[in-house]
Amino acid sequence: MATLWPSIEPLLDGVSKPARYIGGEQGATVPVHGEGKVAWLVIYPDTYEIGLPNQGLQILYELLNERPDALAERSYAPWLDMEAAMRAAGVPLFSVENHLAARDFDVFAFNLSAELVYTNVVNLIDLAGVPIHAAARTADDPLVVAGGHCTFNPEPLADFVDAFVLGDGEEVVGEMNEVVRDWLATGAGRSRPALLEAFASLEGVYVPSLYGVTYDGPRLTSVTPRTPQVPERVVKRTIADLAEWPYPKRQLVPLTEVVHDRLNVEVFRGCTRGCRFCQAGMITRPVRERPATQVRAMIRSGLERTGYDEVALTSLSTADFSSIEDTVAAVVGGGCGDQRVSVSLPSLRVDAFTVTTATQIAHARRTGLTFAPEGGTWRMRRVINKLITEEDLYGAVDAAFSNGWRRVKLYFLIGLPTERDEDVLGIAALARRCVEIGRRHHRAPTVVASVGGFVPKAHTPFQWFGQDSASELRRKINLLKDACRGARGVSLRWHDPEASVAEGLASRGDRRMGAVIERVWRAGGTFQEWSECFDLGRWEEALAAEGLSFEEIAHRERSGDEVLPWDHLSAGLHKDFLWGDWQDALAQVSVEDCRWTPCYDCGACTDAGLEHVVASTTPPAGGSQGTGQDLSAGGRVPVHLVSAPGDR
Amino acid sequence: MAERLRFRFTKLGKIRFTSQRDVARMWERALRRSGLEIALSQGFNPRPLLAFGLALPTGAESLAEYLDATLVGSAPVELVELADSLSSLLPEGLAVSGVGVLPDAAGSLQQEVTSCTWELEVLGVTATELARRVGRLLDAPSVSVRRERKGRIFDDDLRPSVRSLGLLDPAQGANTVRGQSTWLGAETATQPRGVRPRELVEALGTEVVLARARRTQQWIEHDGARHEPLEASARVADVTAPHAIERAS
Numbered sequence: 001m002a003t004l005w006p007s008i009e010p011l012l013d014g015v016s017k018p019a020r021y022i023g024g025e026q027g028a029t030v031p032v033h034g035e036g037k038v039a040w041l042v043i044y045p046d047t048y049e050i051g052l053p054n055q056g057l058q059i060l061y062e063l064l065n066e067r068p069d070a071l072a073e074r075s076y077a078p079w080l081d082m083e084a085a086m087r088a089a090g091v092p093l094f095s096v097e098n099h100l101a102a103r104d105f106d107v108f109a110f111n112l113s114a115e116l117v118y119t120n121v122v123n124l125i126d127l128a129g130v131p132i133h134a135a136a137r138t139a140d141d142p143l144v145v146a147g148g149h150c151t152f153n154p155e156p157l158a159d160f161v162d163a164f165v166l167g168d169g170e171e172v173v174g175e176m177n178e179v180v181r182d183w184l185a186t187g188a189g190r191s192r193p194a195l196l197e198a199f200a201s202l203e204g205v206y207v208p209s210l211y212g213v214t215y216d217g218p219r220l221t222s223v224t225p226r227t228p229q230v231p232e233r234v235v236k237r238t239i240a241d242l243a244e245w246p247y248p249k250r251q252l253v254p255l256t257e258v259v260h261d262r263l264n265v266e267v268f269r270g271c272t273r274g275c276r277f278c279q280a281g282m283i284t285r286p287v288r289e290r291p292a293t294q295v296r297a298m299i300r301s302g303l304e305r306t307g308y309d310e311v312a313l314t315s316l317s318t319a320d321f322s323s324i325e326d327t328v329a330a331v332v333g334g335g336c337g338d339q340r341v342s343v344s345l346p347s348l349r350v351d352a353f354t355v356t357t358a359t360q361i362a363h364a365r366r367t368g369l370t371f372a373p374e375g376g377t378w379r380m381r382r383v384i385n386k387l388i389t390e391e392d393l394y395g396a397v398d399a400a401f402s403n404g405w406r407r408v409k410l411y412f413l414i415g416l417p418t419e420r421d422e423d424v425l426g427i428a429a430l431a432r433r434c435v436e437i438g439r440r441h442h443r444a445p446t447v448v449a450s451v452g453g454f455v456p457k458a459h460t461p462f463q464w465f466g467q468d469s470a471s472e473l474r475r476k477i478n479l480l481k482d483a484c485r486g487a488r489g490v491s492l493r494w495h496d497p498e499a500s501v502a503e504g505l506a507s508r509g510d511r512r513m514g515a516v517i518e519r520v521w522r523a524g525g526t527f528q529e530w531s532e533c534f535d536l537g538r539w540e541e542a543l544a545a546e547g548l549s550f551e552e553i554a555h556r557e558r559s560g561d562e563v564l565p566w567d568h569l570s571a572g573l574h575k576d577f578l579w580g581d582w583q584d585a586l587a588q589v590s591v592e593d594c595r596w597t598p599c600y601d602c603g604a605c606t607d608a609g610l611e612h613v614v615a616s617t618t619p620p621a622g623g624s625q626g627t628g629q630d631l632s633a634g635g636r637v638p639v640h641l642v643s644a645p646g647d648r
Numbered sequence: 649m650a651e652r653l654r655f656r657f658t659k660l661g662k663i664r665f666t667s668q669r670d671v672a673r674m675w676e677r678a679l680r681r682s683g684l685e686i687a688l689s690q691g692f693n694p695r696p697l698l699a700f701g702l703a704l705p706t707g708a709e710s711l712a713e714y715l716d717a718t719l720v721g722s723a724p725v726e727l728v729e730l731a732d733s734l735s736s737l738l739p740e741g742l743a744v745s746g747v748g749v750l751p752d753a754a755g756s757l758q759q760e761v762t763s764c765t766w767e768l769e770v771l772g773v774t775a776t777e778l779a780r781r782v783g784r785l786l787d788a789p790s791v792s793v794r795r796e797r798k799g800r801i802f803d804d805d806l807r808p809s810v811r812s813l814g815l816l817d818p819a820q821g822a823n824t825v826r827g828q829s830t831w832l833g834a835e836t837a838t839q840p841r842g843v844r845p846r847e848l849v850e851a852l853g854t855e856v857v858l859a860r861a862r863r864t865q866q867w868i869e870h871d872g873a874r875h876e877p878l879e880a881s882a883r884v885a886d887v888t889a890p891h892a893i894e895r896a897s
Contacts, residue, residue, distance in 0.1 A: 005662075010826055010859070013707050018665035024739055253677065255663060255739055256670045307677030307737070 001033060004091060005099040011085040019256035020048035021082065023074075023096035026306065027250035029061075030097045031071035033104070038180045040064050040072040041095055041105035041142070045112070045120040046529060048076040048096075049258040055266060055314065056148060057111045059247040060173050070177045073097040073105070077120045080527065083127065093128040102128035106180055107143045109173075110161070112150035115506035116499065116528040119521040121146070122160055132518070134162050134209060139192045143180065145199075151206075152236075152283050153458035153566040155223075156506050158208035159514035163199045166206060166569060167236030167283075168269070170245050175202050200230040204237035206569060213511050218552050220510045223568045235570040236283070238608050242269055242290045246298055253306045262310035262344070263302040267295055267327070271316035272594045272612065276385045276585050277374070277413060279457035280316055282578075283571040285604035287595055287612045292323035296330050303341060312344045319349040319357065320595075322614050328357055348372075350388045355399035368448075369400045372411035376426025382588045383418050385581075390430075397434045401441040408434060408447050414476045415454040415468035415500070417585060424476045427451065428483035428490070435489035450493045451480065453500030457507050459571040461581035463564060466557035467504045469550070470536070473497035498536040502528065504554035505539065510565035513553070516542040572604035650687055651723045652754070655715045655734070656746035656878055659704060663741030668703045671742070675715060678737040684730065685720040701757025701877075702764065702866065705844055710863040712764070714757050714877050716750065723749045727885035735887075748881025757866075757877060761838055763811055765865040768832040768845055772855040775818055775830045781852045782813050782832070791851050806851060809843045811835040829859055835867075 012018035023030075033039055042061050044051025051057065057074070064072035073095035078086060086092070093102040102108065108128070110121055125132050130141050137144075146157065147165040154164040165172055176199065183195045200207040210230045214221045225232055239245060251263060268289040271281040290298075299311050311331060315321060331343050348354050350371045358369060373388050375381040381388055400408050412427045431449040438445025453473040456462045468476075477494045484492045505513060519542035520528075527533040543549060558564070560579055567575070577600065584591065594600055595612055605611060659671065666674075676696055679686055688694035697718035704710050724730050731744040738744070754760075770778065785791060791807040816831040823829075836843040845861035867874040878884050 006824075010824075012665050013858075018707065019667070019670060022662040022665050024662055024741070026739060255666045255674065257673070304681070307679075307681040309680060 001100060001104045003099045004094050004101055007089060007091050008094065008099055011082065011089060011091065015081045015085060016079060017049075017256065020076065021078065021096065022255070023099070024255050025052070026253040027248075028074075028097060028252060029065040029072070031065060031073065033071060033098075033100075036069060036181070036185075038070045038107065038177050038184065039105040040070060040107045040109055040177075041075055041102055042072055042109045042111070043075045043093075043124060045077050045110055045117040045124055046114075046527070047079055048254075049256070051076045051111070052252060052254050052258045053260040053264065054111055054113065055248065055264055056113075056169065058252055059245070060109065060147075060169050062248050062250060063170065063173055064177065067174065067177060069181050073100065075102060075124075077117075077124060077527070078127075080533070083123075083526075086127070093124055103130065103142065105142055106184065107145060107176075110144070110146040110148075112146050112148035112157075114529060115150055115156075115503050116534075118157055118506050118517050119525050119528055121157060122517060122521045123526045125160060126521075132160055134158075134160060137162070137192065139190050141192075143195070145176070149280060149283060150507075152279070152569060152571055153507060153509075154206065154208065154569075155511045155565045156509045156513035156517060158511045159518070162196060162207065162209070164206045164208070165237070166204050166234060166571070168239045169237070170239050170247070172202060172204050172237050176205065197227075197229060204235065206234040208511070211568065215512075218548075220563050220565055222563060223511075223565070233568055233570055235607075236572060238286075238572070238604075238610060239269075240288070240610055241613060242266070242288045243294055246290075246294055249301075251302060251306060253308070260312065260346075262312055263299070263306055263308040264312045264314050265295055265298045265302065266290065266315060267313045267318060267321045267324075268315045270612075271320075273317060273320075274385045274581075274591050274593065275374070276383075276461040276581060277416065277454060277456075278316075279460050282460045282573060284316070285572060285602065286610050287614060289322060289614050292327055295323070295327055299327075299331055309340060310342045310344060312346055314346055317349055318345045319354045324357065328360060332360060350392050350396050355396050355403060359399075359403040368407040368409055369405045370409040370411065371396060373430065374411065374413050375416065375423065376412060376428075376430060377423045379588060380416060380419065380423040380426065382590045383585050384413075384416055385585070385590050387590055393430065394433065394437060397447075398437050398440070401438040401445055406438075406442055406445055408438070408445070410434070410447060410449050412449060412451050413454040414451055414480075415473050417462060417465045418588075419476075421476075421479060424479050425483050428480055428487070428492075431484065431490045431492075432487050435487070438489065444489065446489055446491060448491045448493060449480075449484070450495075451477065452495040453497045455500050455503045455507055458564070458566040459569075459573055459578070461578050461585055463508070463578065464558040464560070464562075464582055467501070467554045468497075469555055470497040470501045473500060496531060496534065499528070499531070499534050501550060501554060502534070502536060502539045505543070505550065508565070509553045512546065512548060515546045516548060519545060572602075572607055574601070574603040574607075577602045650721065651719050652750040653717045653719060653723055654748050654750050654754075654757075654878060654881060655717065655731070655744055657713050657715065657738070657742055657744045659708075659710045659713055659742055661709070661741040663739060664707055664709045667706045668700065671704075671713075672698065672700060674739055674742060678734055679717070681737050682730070682734055684717075684724070684734075687718040687720050699756055699758065702761055702838065702842070704863060705846070705861070708845060708861040708863060711745070712863055712866050714761075714866060716757060723883075727883065728887055731885060731887045744887065746878050746884065746886045748878045748884035750880060751882050754880045760868045760880075761866050761877065762869040763835055763837045763867045763874070764863050765867070766832075766834045766836065766845055766848075767816065767862045767864055768834060768849060768858060769822075769829045769860040769862075770832060770849055770852075770856050771824065771826050771829050771859050772857045773853070774828075775815060775821070778830050778832070778852070778856070779815055781856070782815065785810070785851060786813060793847050793851060804841060806841075806843050806847060809837045809839075809841060810848065811837055813848070824859065826857070826859065 061072045064070040145163045146161045151164040179198045196207045270284045270287040374386045431447045434447045456465045484490050520538045523538045525538040686696040699716045701714045731747045735743040790805040793806045812835045816833045820831040821829045849858040
């Protein structure tokens with residue numbers, strides 16, 4: 001096992017952003033390899049600057065390196081120029097710590113945060129010099145495992161990945177390590193199937209090769225265990241108490257610029273707003289808050305250790321954190337160290353309260369503020385259960401402009417269920433109205449309306465929905481372009497509809513998508529998240545060659561009795577809850593946030609014996625919180641407060 | 649009363665692949681952790697008042713990078729301690745090798761530095777052939793180099809900026825994965841335009857490849873003599889940080 005650095009170094013003079021490949025981050029561990037330690041290579045299948053800040057990857061990296069029987073190094077997808085140089089020089093995928101060849105590791109652990117990286121996963125396995133097909137690997141090949149939100153429909157990658165982890169990785173990564181450690185210790189005669197069976201016995205671990213799939217023509221009819229030893233249904237892992245996992249303790253500080261280049265502190269996991277389009281909100285339930293004292297301690301020690309002057313409080317909806325006001329006040333008021341620190345709330349709720357908080361914290365860069373109303377009309381927002389009233393939005397926008405912001409960015413989705421042209425045009429109307437509000441405060445306010453094509457995801461109420469075609473999305477974008485023409489101050493931006501359609505294939509396809517992904521990869525289709533690399537033509541050709549169609553996988557509406565490719569996997573949500581919520585959506589019936597109202601029995605808490613963990617029985621300030629709920633009555637909420645060390 | 653500090657630091661090993669902007673961010677974080685209070689710029693988005701002087705090309709190493717920092721108050725008494733503490737807060741490969749308090753009258757690095765000394769490891773031709781080509785370059789009245797500035801192509805003469813160029817001790821050469829290397833020594837002027845090490849090596853012919861460039865000195869020339877930029881300091885601490893010479897690769 002020798003470092004590849006002498007062969008890598010000469011390549012770096014000829015490639016863009018060579019600092020992507022050198023490692024050396026503050027907080028990185030340069031582990032010593034040896035007998036009795038399982039060597040993990042954790043891989044983010046996109047560029048270094050996108051992958052480095054990923055908190056999930058950093059948490060697992062730390063947890064593994066803390067274990068006496070494990071070690072972990074990291075790797076990222078080399079950019080096109082570097083990959084070409086590596087292949088020409090015979091340099092395989094390498095780790096950034098010791099610059100070891102990927103094959104020197106026992107386990108490859110991929111983080112799957114987005115579907116369009118799937119061709120990169122295949123490419124990286126190949127670049128590592130490992131057979132891309134799981135079935136072709138022997139006991140001498142590394143194991144390929146994957147975690148992250150995309151594993152809730154892992155079938156498109158089933159041909160390439162040995163085992164998928166569903167849900168929170170903090171506990172199960174240690175259990176997997178023990179399985180691999182014991183298997184490695186059995187010596188030369190060890191068999192790969194034995195290891196995979198041991199993996200499958202772990203809760204939350206799905207080994208696709210142990211499940212058989214049947215089809216009837218184009219239709220999937222079943223995914224069932226091949227042996228009685230594996231569960232019919234794999235249920236996700238959930239850590240009950242975030243307070244027990246104050247990670248990352250040593251967040252990586254990169255030497256070069258990356259996205260989200262700041263201290264990140266996760267304040268809660270899970271979300272019960274119930275936005276029907278949002279996979280993250282569905283699959284990460286229940287809500288688990290970190291105690292405010294722990295949040296403050298993590299901010300204080302993180303700032304001291306890293307030298308950052310910015311901290312992001314991360315979650316799916318940070319303004320909903322029970323202790324948000326106290327936490328922000330503590331950071332801004334110097335309660336977390338004596339430096340001047342700015343706080344960012346990456347997911348702003350749409351209401352005036354949120355803006356007040358944002359005003360308190362943004363003492364310097366008061367350039368733009370982003371809100372996500374998602375739907376252009378109240379009708380549309382009821383369908384998707386994003387219950388922001390026009391008053392909420394206009395109040396927030398007015399507060400933003402009156403507090404000195406000059407640019408407001410609004411996120412919208414198009415191609416939503418039941419959508420009519422008037423809902424699409426409502427986006428333009430909202431944006432124009434927001435500019436008018438801005439003119440009360442500034443001469444030339446800007447409102448950016450950013451429009452993305454909706455991609456239905458597994459384990460959400462919209463999993464049955466027939467996704468809009470690229471041409472239909474394009475027609476709607478053109479409607480909006482016309483409606484925004486001549487509107488001073490309104491700037492319209494949109495996501496490539498063709499990329500949304502390709503993402504739809506990967507998000508709801510079944511195991512047959514594997515061959516399509518392989519074809520796209522063989523045709524050179526890597527970095528499909530990058531517009532300069534994306535080409536729908538490759539996907540069309542690959543689908544046709546495999547006898548599959550966009551219509552079958554993405555565009556047709558699925559019926560209630562149909563077997564879905566992920567029915568054998570569970571995010572804790574009952575399928576009848578999701579179906580009921582889908583029917584409610586079609587009937588424009590909304591549901592309230594279950595943190596402060598009775599339970600809808602979605603399954604996420606009850607089946608796992610869990611509770612929402614919130615620090616306060618009183619809903620946070622800010623009126624309706626964008627839910628349209630009347631939260632004034634009573635004040636008490638029907639949640640049980642789990643007592644834990646800290647300040648609960 | 650606000651004083652200015654001038655730091656000299658190294659950039660050695662793998663960290664040579666980071667950019668000038670990256671190094672600036674590393675310094676900002678290290679200074680925040682050190683507790684040394686740096687003055688902030690005025691305006692909408694205040695930035696710490698740090699000035700780095702001559703940019704070092706990404707990929708080049710250096711024994712002599714400089715940074716001027718404007719403090720909120722007066723400089724600490726213990727300059728050696730300050731230098732050591734910053735070295736420990738900076739990433740591996742960056743280390744403070746000297747620090748001085750600047751007199752009020754001292755100009756900026758950008759204005760004052762007149763030349764720098766380089767060591768260049770090259771591959772592709774034998775030492776004898778390299779010596780011949782160096783002689784030819786030095787004898788030439790002008791050496792044309794094509795550059796792009798603001799979208800337009802210019803033919804610049806780099807010869808006036810080459811103060812000296814010659815082979816260094818052959819024993820410094822190494823047998824690398826790409827063949828036998830030879831080291832060149834060069835002094836290049838910053839005016840009228842600086843010379844990038846890569847341009848200088850390419851001017852020696854197409855087969856010559858720059859494997860590694862290392863800036864060893866920067867010079868401020870006045871009254872006909874060369875001065876090291878820390879000489880301008882009223883009070884100076886020269887430290888050889890323990891890991892300054894340690895090679896990260």
